[in-house]
Amino acid sequence: MSHLELQRRGILCVVSGPSGSGKTTLCRRFSDEDPSAVYATSATTRAPRDGEKDGVDYFFLTREDFESRATRGEFLEYAEVHGNLYGTLKSEVLTHINAGRDVLMDIDVQGAELIRKQTDPAITEAFVDIFILLSGEEELLARLAGRGTETQDQVDLRLQNAREEMRHWPDYQYSVISADKETDFATFSAIIAGERCRSTRLAPSRETAEKHPELGL
Numbered sequence: 674m675s676h677l678e679l680q681r682r683g684i685l686c687v688v689s690g691p692s693g694s695g696k697t698t699l700c701r702r703f704s705d706e707d708p709s710a711v712y713a714t715s716a717t718t719r720a721p722r723d724g725e726k727d728g729v730d731y732f733f734l735t736r737e738d739f740e741s742r743a744t745r746g747e748f749l750e751y752a753e754v755h756g757n758l759y760g761t762l763k764s765e766v767l768t769h770i771n772a773g774r775d776v777l778m779d780i781d782v783q784g785a786e787l788i789r790k791q792t793d794p795a796i797t798e799a800f801v802d803i804f805i806l807l808s809g810e811e812e813l814l815a816r817l818a819g820r821g822t823e824t825q826d827q828v829d830l831r832l833q834n835a836r837e838e839m840r841h842w843p844d845y846q847y848s849v850i851s852a853d854k855e856t857d858f859a860t861f862s863a864i865i866a867g868e869r870c871r872s873t874r875l876a877p878s879r880e881t882a883e884k885h886p887e888l889g890l
């Protein structure tokens with residue numbers, strides 16, 4: 674019996690959740706550990722935090738540069754979040770999906786809504802969205818304060834935005850109520866494993882179709 678090989682189209686996995694939900698860590702860890710997944714590095718006008726590297730954590734752009742790239746249509750989506758612009762460059766996404774790699778995007782609820790509205794089949798067929806929920810306001814506060822990377826004013830703004838952001842969880846196909854890092858990662862990985870098995874993502878090669886008449890391809 675010959676080996677059954679189905680090529681797969683990549684997943685466009687949009688992950689949102691309030692600051693401190695651990696969504697960036699989940700996306701980064703998954704793409705570091707899984708050779709078929711890549712993290713879409715976003716562009717932003719916010720200043721780098723200590724230790725953040727240009728081109729790795731974000732592409733750090735001036736507002737002028739960001740806006741001219743937006744005018745040239747270089748972004749798949751962009752939005753103003755916490756007073757700064759954040760956006761996903763098309764170049765970080767489309768070639769990977771077409772090559773069968775899964776793209777993980779950590780973006781806010783406005784950006785997710787803009788991607789849901791896209792009509793390009795390459796995007797709509799690849800799309801899946803996951804919301805990472807925190808169990809309550811206390812947990813939210815504890816995680817925000819615990820990061821220690823923001824001033825009190827920034828923490829207050831993020832808390833206010835987080836409350837607003839949390840209300841959007843029903844818009845997402847999947848919601849993960851955050852427990853601890855390992856449990857969250859296991860749940861997240863299980864969702865992607867399931868999504869990878871969707872029949873609609875599988876595209877058999879011509880050779881496979883010829884070798885397996887029983888599949889009716």
Ligand code: 5GP
Binds near residue numbers: 779
């Ligand atoms: P932070 O400043 O903490 O790195 O990110 C702040 C917020 O911006 C997070 O909610 C994050 O999901 C969101 N964000 C990061 N990159 C993008 C992006 O490319 N597009 C959009 N719409 N939001 C983003």
